[in-house]
Amino acid sequence: MGETPATAQAAFARFVRHAVEATRDERGWSVAEVAAHSGVSRSTIFRWLSGDWQHHPELPKVRAFCAVLDLPLGAALRALTPPPTDLTQTTPPGADPAVEAHIAAIRDRLADPRTPAADKQHIRAALQTLALAASRAS
Secondary structure (H helix, E strand, O other), X not given: OOXXXXXXXXXXXXXXXXHHHHHHHHHOOOHHHXXXXXXXXXXXXXXXXXXXXXXXXXXXXXXXXXXXXXXOHHHHHHHHOOOOOOHHHOOXXXXXXXXXXXXXXXXXXXXXXOOOHHHHHXXXXXXXHHHHHHHHHO
């Protein structure tokens, strides 16, 4: 795979760190145990944790890591492809910066492996209710 920007390295390192910490808290697994259960080597996981890699992690390894930890693959892929730092490219014209910050926080919460499934379900239900109300108003 191609070169990876430092922001993707940092974002993926945070994703992996949160996942490993949650697994340690919930299952009592060390990095070595995560490696053994996922088939991803300890050295690879430690490189991911430190953000010390030159190219995107291999998809089969990321998939195996996510599968054994019951994480959505999409969350890992989003961490590997963070949004551009220039928000003028992604923010609609006339958008309220405070609203955009709230939307970003919601996305982060949904992608965070430490967020309980019940919380994610509640967030999605609230978003669905808001979207339905907005569609009725227009």
